[in-house]
Amino acid sequence: MTGTIDDVVIEDSAVPGLEADRGLVSRKSTTERVAGVLRKRIAEGFFLPGGRLSEQDIGNALGVSRNTLREAFRLLTHERLLAHELNRGVFVRIPSVDDVVDIYRVRKIIECAAVRGVTAKPASFARIKEKVEIGDEAARTGNWKDLGTANVWFHQELAALSGSERVNELVGRLTAELRLVFHIMAEPRRFHERYLPRNHEILDRIEAGDGPGAEQLLMKYLEDAEEQLVGAYADRADAARAASAAE
Amino acid sequence: MTGTIDDVVIEDSAVPGLEADRGLVSRKSTTERVAGVLRKRIAEGFFLPGGRLSEQDIGNALGVSRNTLREAFRLLTHERLLAHELNRGVFVRIPSVDDVVDIYRVRKIIECAAVRGVTAKPASFARIKEKVEIGDEAARTGNWKDLGTANVWFHQELAALSGSERVNELVGRLTAELRLVFHIMAEPRRFHERYLPRNHEILDRIEAGDGPGAEQLLMKYLEDAEEQLVGAYADRADAARAASAAE
DNA sequence: ACAGTAGAGATCGTTGAACAATTCCACAAG
DNA sequence: CTTGTGGAATTGTTCAACGATCTCTACTGT
Numbered sequence: 069m070t071g072t073i074d075d076v077v078i079e080d081s082a083v084p085g086l087e088a089d090r091g092l093v094s095r096k097s098t099t100e101r102v103a104g105v106l107r108k109r110i111a112e113g114f115f116l117p118g119g120r121l122s123e124q125d126i127g128n129a130l131g132v133s134r135n136t137l138r139e140a141f142r143l144l145t146h147e148r149l150l151a152h153e154l155n156r157g158v159f160v161r162i163p164s165v166d167d168v169v170d171i172y173r174v175r176k177i178i179e180c181a182a183v184r185g186v187t188a189k190p191a192s193f194a195r196i197k198e199k200v201e202i203g204d205e206a207a208r209t210g211n212w213k214d215l216g217t218a219n220v221w222f223h224q225e226l227a228a229l230s231g232s233e234r235v236n237e238l239v240g241r242l243t244a245e246l247r248l249v250f251h252i253m254a255e256p257r258r259f260h261e262r263y264l265p266r267n268h269e270i271l272d273r274i275e276a277g278d279g280p281g282a283e284q285l286l287m288k289y290l291e292d293a294e295e296q297l298v299g300a301y302a303d304r305a306d307a308a309r310a311a312s313a314a315e
Numbered sequence: 316m317t318g319t320i321d322d323v324v325i326e327d328s329a330v331p332g333l334e335a336d337r338g339l340v341s342r343k344s345t346t347e348r349v350a351g352v353l354r355k356r357i358a359e360g361f362f363l364p365g366g367r368l369s370e371q372d373i374g375n376a377l378g379v380s381r382n383t384l385r386e387a388f389r390l391l392t393h394e395r396l397l398a399h400e401l402n403r404g405v406f407v408r409i410p411s412v413d414d415v416v417d418i419y420r421v422r423k424i425i426e427c428a429a430v431r432g433v434t435a436k437p438a439s440f441a442r443i444k445e446k447v448e449i450g451d452e453a454a455r456t457g458n459w460k461d462l463g464t465a466n467v468w469f470h471q472e473l474a475a476l477s478g479s480e481r482v483n484e485l486v487g488r489l490t491a492e493l494r495l496v497f498h499i500m501a502e503p504r505r506f507h508e509r510y511l512p513r514n515h516e517i518l519d520r521i522e523a524g525d526g527p528g529a530e531q532l533l534m535k536y537l538e539d540a541e542e543q544l545v546g547a548y549a550d551r552a553d554a555a556r557a558a559s560a561a562e
Numbered sequence: 563a564c565a566g567t568a569g570a571g572a573t574c575g576t577t578g579a580a581c582a583a584t585t586c587c588a589c590a591a592g
Numbered sequence: 593c594t595t596g597t598g599g600a601a602t603t604g605t606t607c608a609a610c611g612a613t614c615t616c617t618a619c620t621g622t
Contacts, residue, residue: 097401098576099389123603133577134603137384142346142386146393153604155345155584173479175430232420240556335587345605380606385575400575402613 102132102140110149110160111244113251117162122149148245163249165301170247171242172294175285178239179223182230183270183286186279193275196225200267207264216250219260222267225287229274253300263289349379349387357396358406358491360498364409368397395492411497412548418489418496418542423534427468428535429477430517433526440522443472447514454511463497466507469514473533476521499543501545510536 096104106126109115127137141158144150150158163171204216220243228237250259266289273282343351353373356362374384388405391397398408410418450465467490474486497506513536520529 095401124601135385135578136576137391138382138604139386142389143393155344156586157603170479170481173477174481174485177477177479177482180404181424181428230420232417232424234417234421234489235424238421241391242481315405371572381574382607383605403615404574 089189096130098136099139102130102137103143105130106140107147107149107244108143109245110144111247114257115158115160117248117252119160121158121160123157126191138307140247147241155287161245162252163245165298167245168249168294168297168301172297175223175239176290178230178235179226179290180283180287182235182282183274184279186229186274186282187277192225195228196222196271196274199225199266202265203260203267207261211261212258214218215260218268219263220247222308226270249297252304253297259296263293345379345383345389346386349377349384350390352377353387353391354394356398356492357391358494364407364499366407368405368407371459374412377463380549381448390434393487396495408419408495409499410492414492415541415544415548416507418492419537419544422470422486422489423537425482426478426537427530427534429474429482431530433476433521434524435452439472439475442475443469443521446472447518450507450511450514454508459505459507460513462507466510466514467494473517476479496544499551500544506543510540547561 074109075118089231093094106115106121115121121141123134123137123141127134130137141150141152145152145158151161152158199218199222203222204214206218223243224236224239230236253259266285270282270285270289273285344441357535362368369455370381370384370388374381377384387397388397392399392405396408397405399405446469450462450469453459453461453465467513470490471486473485474482477483499505501550517529517536518534520532
């Protein structure tokens with residue numbers, strides 16, 4: 069063990085404000101780049117929930133070795149985007165109803181807490197407003213895909229009010245997981261549209277510095293969205309039951 | 316892609332209640348077992364923060380190949396226990412002051428929300444009480460190490476009141492990360508002791524079904540703990556500054 | 563004496579091949 | 593219709609190899 073504990077120095081940088089560019093300097097390993105590609109593909113529905121990701125095929129397609137690919141799989145499995153079954157391979161995860169309920173349980177806790185703390189106008193107002201307007205524009209032009217992503221961004225900005233790196237990361241993961249849910253839903257397009265006016269209401273309360281008010285609206289918002297998704301799952305189950313009974 | 320979206324069936328098993336044993340059947344991959352070993356070693360301080368984990372050495376010591384070991388490293392890096400530096404290797408992470416602040420930010424949100432929701436007596440009361448008593452016993456016998464872990468368990472039980480799998484996992488990760496912080500502190504033994512009576516106070520309020528009351532106490536508890544840790548970091552920084560100035 | 567540099571050694575990043583273990587699928591047998 | 597039983601396909605894991613990158617030392621020139 070080379071390093072000792074005394075390496076713990078609270079670094080006050082000699083060139084403040086430059087550390088932000090560190091991300092631009094640091095190259096990324098192949099594993100991370102592969103994971104990024106797969107993450108994007110999963111998000112956009114190229115790999116559908118339940119589908120298997122063959123080491124051989126994807127390795128060939130991306131031009132990376134099996135070992136490197138497996139490391140990327142581990143990353144995404146850890147993010148709950150993939151499910152790893154021993155000796156069977158990795159599959160795009162199929163969130164269960166319980167998952168949906170749990171995801172919203174966490175979202176209620178996190179996002180509501182972030183919004184509740186709002187009192188004065190923080191600097192990130194513009195960012196939230198921006199996301200709402202992007203959503204409006206997408207709805208006006210009928211671009212349902214963009215509407216969905218704008219909505220996701222909106223909620224990520226809300227969570228960002230907490231000012232916590234870990235909260236941001238967590239919410240990012242949760243929404244990525246939710247995208248899987250949307251992909252297994254029959255009609256995802258209209259899902260986000262009905263929540264557009266409520267985005268405005270929440271933004272208004274935040275702009276007014278009314279944290280508790282915004283929280284109340286957001287809580288109701290999340291409860292409704294959850295109920296709708298759970299309902300969609302129940303419909304699927306009913307349909308499956310009816311189909312198997314009809315044989 | 317073999318599986319289709321229609322695989323999403325809410326399975327009503329032919330043998331209800333047996334799926335719970337699925338975890339017992341599934342063996343674990345070598346990667347996961349290795350990750351488990353490393354996780355434990357890091358938690359108990361065998362690998363100290365800042366120390367480098369050589370692929371070669373640890374691979375030989377554990378009798379696994381470099382590839383398998385690297386997969387395990389990815390897992391732990393994702394949990395923020397290890398830090399991965401390209402072409403330099405993996406190191407036991409050294410949490411910064413910002414990390415400590417952020418960890419407590421999240422803990423306040425999560426644990427307080429979990430505790431706030433308590434109204435009637437849930438079934439998990441006994442579990443919480445148990446953890447408090449384990450802490451008492453450890454303090455009585457002067458077993459500071461056990462006191463620390465008992466305290467961690469206490470908070471994990473508090474978080475478990477939320478009834479969310481994801482919250483449990485998150486808090487588990489945060490406390491694992493906090494253990495790193497404790498390892499770089501000079502005198503970790505006495506740290507937990509002073510919070511013992513406050514554990515009792517919080518437990519009392521929970522048993523009384525007074526969620527908001529418990530939340531208030533818990534919030535103060537977390538604020539004090541955070542302040543103490545941040546203070547310890549500042550001391551370290553001062554000491555480092557003095558040392559370098561004396562040369 | 564000192565800054566800069568070249569090079570050797572160590573370690574990581576990534577690949578490719580190999581073999582064992584396991585699962586999957588089709589087909590035969592009861 | 594259910595229960596073995598093969599063989600093919602895929603994953604789990606190891607090993608060896610080579611280029612890339614970092615680290616440290618020793619050397620050079622001023």
